[in-house]
């Protein structure tokens with residue numbers, strides 16, 4: 569983790585409510601330069617709210633948010649920020665090229681329109697009115713617009729929702745390419761495969777709390793991340809998710825039970841996520857500590 573003073577995004581002990589609803593409670597998150605962080609959480613977890621605080625669109629009730637060391641509402645911080653909101657309102661009668669020109673016009677060193685459209689596979693659509701684009705094409709344009717100002721930080725709220733496999737692939741490639749060039753990326757997604765494909769670091773949010781914050785690999789390992797499958801003597805296929813598959817198999821062999829077709833694999837992010845969110849069970853501020861078999865990680869991760 570980077571030193572705090574060079575964090576690109578620094579969220580400290582933030583709380584944000586909407587009337588009775590506590591959208592975020594005690595959330596802290598530092599993102600260092602060049603990181604690609606995936607925010608994962610069920611509907612209503614608080615992901616979009618967190619992004620809106622980081623982008624300066626909303627303010628926290630308490631706690632602090634810094635973007636590039638500044639107040640995110642400060643124009644000099646925002647000029648280095650690119651973002652794709654969950655829903656994009658594009659002016660329907662403008663052509664794709666015109667929208668890119670228009671948005672790019674707000675930045676000192678915008679990516680040339682043709683180059684940007686090329687990167688996002690939109691070259692052929694430059695002269696189309698945005699109102700005639702398909703949902704997936706609009707989505708790609710929205711992400712392209714987030715990049716037009718050569719941002720240092722990009723916030724992508726569900727960048728590929730509604731895209732088909734090919735469209736998603738184009739966007740993933742573009743996001744990876746920007747990340748390789750040094751852009752810091754924070755994205756939310758409902759697609760676990762998307763987080764697994766893109767993010768190096770995963771922050772799991774639920775009920776306004778950070779449940780885990782670690783590398784993708786560490787999160788998978790920490791949640792007891794092996795799945796053991798075999799067919800028992802009765803011909804029934806059995807499935808266990810266990811922390812220590814070696815110990816499990818030794819025990820299985822020692823038990824003398826007959827089995828065949830033994831398979832061991834790492835649990836998917838989906839399994840890890842399900843486990844993390846269900847074990848937090850409504851997410852109080854004190855994670856369960858009595859049960860030693862629970863992933864110790866829940867507390868460690870949240871406090872890093």
Ligand SMILES: Nc1ncnc2c1ncn2[C@@H]1O[C@H](COP(=O)(O)OP(=O)(O)OP(=O)(O)O)[C@@H](O)[C@H]1O
Pocket residue numbers: 586589590591609610611612613614615616617618
């Ligand atoms: N403008 C608002 N007014 C009232 N409640 C809101 C508002 N924005 C968010 N909330 C509430 O705050 C909580 C967190 O919402 P948020 O949109 O941040 O979740 P999310 O994790 O982005 O969910 P999703 O995955 O469905 O987009 C929810 O209970 C939501 O209903």
